[in-house]
Amino acid sequence: MTQFHSELCERLGIRYPIFGFSHSVDVCVEIAKAGGYPVIGLAREMPEEVPEILRSIDARLNGMPYGIDLMLPSNVPEAGNINDLQQSLPGGHVDFVDGLRKRFDVKPPTKPSFFTTQVRSKALFDEQIEQVLASSATGIATAIGLSEDFISRAKALGKTTFSLVGSVRHAQKALAMGVDVLVAQGYDAGGHTGPVGTMSLVPQIIAVAGSAPVLAAGGIGTGQQVLASLAMGAQGAWLGTLWMGAKENHTSPALLNRLIASRSEDTTITYAHSGKPCRVVRSAWIDAWNEETSPAPLPMPQQQALIGDVFTSIHEHNQSELIYEAAGQSIFAIRSETTVAAQFQTLVTEMEEAMRRLRRMV
Ligand SMILES: Cc1cc2nc3c(=O)[nH]c(=O)nc-3n(C[C@H](O)[C@H](O)[C@H](O)COP(=O)(O)O)c2cc1C
Incomplete structure (x- = not known):
C-alpha cells in the first residue's frame, strides 16, 4: 500500500494525512483506528457532559493521538443566561418564529440541549478552555475566533495548535498569535465559513x-481531492461532512436520508442557524427564512436563543421536512450509510488510484 507521509503526520504520529472533524466520539475512535487524526468538536456539547466525553475518548483511544475543537467567537457577552436573553429578543422575531412553529407543527423538545440551555459567552469559553487544556488531547483547534492565551498555554503543554482560517488576513492573525497549523477552510465547507472557495483559498x-x-x-469528500490538496502544498485534508454518512455518527434517519438525497447545490449559506454565515443542507425550515416577508436573522448569540428549541426539536422528533444540519458541498460524497472504516478505505484507494493516474501522465 502506498504511504502518503507529510511532516505533520510524523509530528502527530498518524499514518494518513486525513484529519476528521466530528462531534461523535464513536466516529473519532474509528478515524484514529484507521490511521487518521480525529478532532472532536466540543462547541455544542453541554458543559456538564464534557468531562464524560473526554474520559470516554481517552479510554477508548488508549494513547492514540487526537485533537479537540472549540469555537471562540468574539463579540459575545461576558456571561449569559438563556432565559434573560430570550426575554430580550425583539418581539417581531419572536412572533415570526412562533408563526413558523405553528405552520410547521414544531413540537417542543422533551430534553435540554446546548442550544436550549447555553449562551455562547466568554464565561462559557473560559470553562471549555480549562477542560480542554486539562485533557490529554495532543492538538487543539479553534474556529471563528482566536485566543492568544489559550494558544500559548496549549503550546506550553506540548499540544499542537490548529486554527481554522477563511482568509489571508485571518491566517496572518493566527500566525502572529503563534498558531502551529493553519486549516484553510473554504466557502465549500460545512459549518461557519468565509467567502473564498477552498481551491482558491x-x-x-x-x-x-x-x-x-x-x-x-x-468540500473534500474523495481521495482524489485529498491528493489534490497535497499537490497544492497542503500537508493533509480536514473533512467534516463525510463522517455524517457513517453509522458511527448515529445520524437520525430523517437527516441521513436528506444527506444521501442531497447534492452540493442543496447546501446553502444561512445566517438563520447561528447568526453567522454557516453552510447547511437546505430544508423547509431554512427556506422559510429566505421568504420575502421573513426578517433578517439576529446576530450570535441571539439567533440561537431564538431558534435553539426548534433545532433541538426537529432532530429529536426526526422531522423530515424541516431537518437540517451544517453540511458542506462535500455532501455529494455521502451516497449511502456506511462505516468510517469503509470511508477511510475508499479515500486511501482513491488517493492511490489518482497517484497512479498522475504517474502515467508524467
Ligand atoms: C455538522 C458539522 C458541525 C461542525 N461544527 C464545527 C465546530 O463546532 N467547530 C469547527 O471548528 N468546525 C466545525 N465544522 C466544520 C469542520 O471543522 C470542517 O471545517 C468542515 O466540515 C470541512 O468541510 P466539509 O464539511 O465539506 O468536509 C462543522 C462541520 C459540520 C459538517
Missing part, C-alpha cells in the same frame, strides 16, 4: 504560512 494561505503546515478543508 489553499494556495493563498500556503503563500503566507511560511514554515507552518497548512491543511485543506471544505
Whole structure:
C-alpha cells in the first residue's frame, strides 16, 4: 500500500494525512483506528457532559493521538443566561418564529440541549478552555475566533495548535498569535465559513504560512481531492461532512436520508442557524427564512436563543421536512450509510488510484 507521509503526520504520529472533524466520539475512535487524526468538536456539547466525553475518548483511544475543537467567537457577552436573553429578543422575531412553529407543527423538545440551555459567552469559553487544556488531547483547534492565551498555554503543554482560517488576513492573525497549523477552510465547507472557495483559498494561505503546515478543508469528500490538496502544498485534508454518512455518527434517519438525497447545490449559506454565515443542507425550515416577508436573522448569540428549541426539536422528533444540519458541498460524497472504516478505505484507494493516474501522465 502506498504511504502518503507529510511532516505533520510524523509530528502527530498518524499514518494518513486525513484529519476528521466530528462531534461523535464513536466516529473519532474509528478515524484514529484507521490511521487518521480525529478532532472532536466540543462547541455544542453541554458543559456538564464534557468531562464524560473526554474520559470516554481517552479510554477508548488508549494513547492514540487526537485533537479537540472549540469555537471562540468574539463579540459575545461576558456571561449569559438563556432565559434573560430570550426575554430580550425583539418581539417581531419572536412572533415570526412562533408563526413558523405553528405552520410547521414544531413540537417542543422533551430534553435540554446546548442550544436550549447555553449562551455562547466568554464565561462559557473560559470553562471549555480549562477542560480542554486539562485533557490529554495532543492538538487543539479553534474556529471563528482566536485566543492568544489559550494558544500559548496549549503550546506550553506540548499540544499542537490548529486554527481554522477563511482568509489571508485571518491566517496572518493566527500566525502572529503563534498558531502551529493553519486549516484553510473554504466557502465549500460545512459549518461557519468565509467567502473564498477552498481551491482558491489553499494556495493563498500556503503563500503566507511560511514554515507552518497548512491543511485543506471544505468540500473534500474523495481521495482524489485529498491528493489534490497535497499537490497544492497542503500537508493533509480536514473533512467534516463525510463522517455524517457513517453509522458511527448515529445520524437520525430523517437527516441521513436528506444527506444521501442531497447534492452540493442543496447546501446553502444561512445566517438563520447561528447568526453567522454557516453552510447547511437546505430544508423547509431554512427556506422559510429566505421568504420575502421573513426578517433578517439576529446576530450570535441571539439567533440561537431564538431558534435553539426548534433545532433541538426537529432532530429529536426526526422531522423530515424541516431537518437540517451544517453540511458542506462535500455532501455529494455521502451516497449511502456506511462505516468510517469503509470511508477511510475508499479515500486511501482513491488517493492511490489518482497517484497512479498522475504517474502515467508524467
Ligand atoms: C455538522 C458539522 C458541525 C461542525 N461544527 C464545527 C465546530 O463546532 N467547530 C469547527 O471548528 N468546525 C466545525 N465544522 C466544520 C469542520 O471543522 C470542517 O471545517 C468542515 O466540515 C470541512 O468541510 P466539509 O464539511 O465539506 O468536509 C462543522 C462541520 C459540520 C459538517
